[in-house]
Amino acid sequence: MSSFENPSREEIKAILEAAGNIAVVGLSDKSDRTSYMVSEALQLRGYRIIPVNPTVKADILGEKTYASLKDIPEPVDIVNVFRRSEFTPEVAQEATEIGAKVLWLQLGVFSDEANRIAADQGLTVIMDRCIKVEDAVTAPNRSNK
Template sequence: MSFENPTRDEIKKILVGAGNIAVVGLSDKTDRTSFMVAQAMQSRGYRIIPVNPAAAGKQILGETCYASLKDIPEPVDIVNVFRRSEYCADVAREAADIKANVLWLQLGIVNDEAAAIAEQSGMRAIMDRCIKVEEAVTQPNRSGKGQN
């Protein structure tokens, strides 16, 4: 059976229920897509938890950056991944280990092994979708500020 992303309604439910989003590969460089997407999600009311071994211990978007998912001292709802496809299976294993609810591979990132690991671990998998775009489409008034 081939992989299928959740429906828009299912994605809406995922986003409504989400609070903490760990962003794997979040850059501290403001011109990077990972930074811009995470900043937009933070402005919409989500808690962003940066994960980047090169920036561990630093602050990104006002939050402490961790070297890996296992270092995060609190529950994670969504693991949002900004890494090349070949690294995603390992990220999926870490996400399963911390009992995240959703593995979300950003636009342009597809890894069937990672999706299978996620689903076998009870997580929802989403691939090749931008969380910022999906959030804007499904949650136009989440922050009370209207559409961004």
């Protein structure tokens, strides 16, 4: 059993309030997918979404899509991950290499190894939580930046 504990709601609120760029790993270009719906909702709330998907060449949600985190030419605050748990340690490693502040694994995604990799490099780790739900709960009055 893991001893992992997510940050408090207050800490999550502070993380979201400070967030500029959110790289979404595994963001689908299909509008019926959860990753797309969550990212679109965040974008409408004023967050900057950066799509990361090696199989999509076109823009997603009006933003240039990158094959990997390392290809993003600007700072990333949150790496939001829509990949199966077994793929997250590699994403965690890339997140540390680009200097991200937060590794956020979506609802149903949990990895002790990804947590260890990211936390050892000073990243805040959030697992098995939906960023859209947390944003709605912690920042209900957020207006577009």
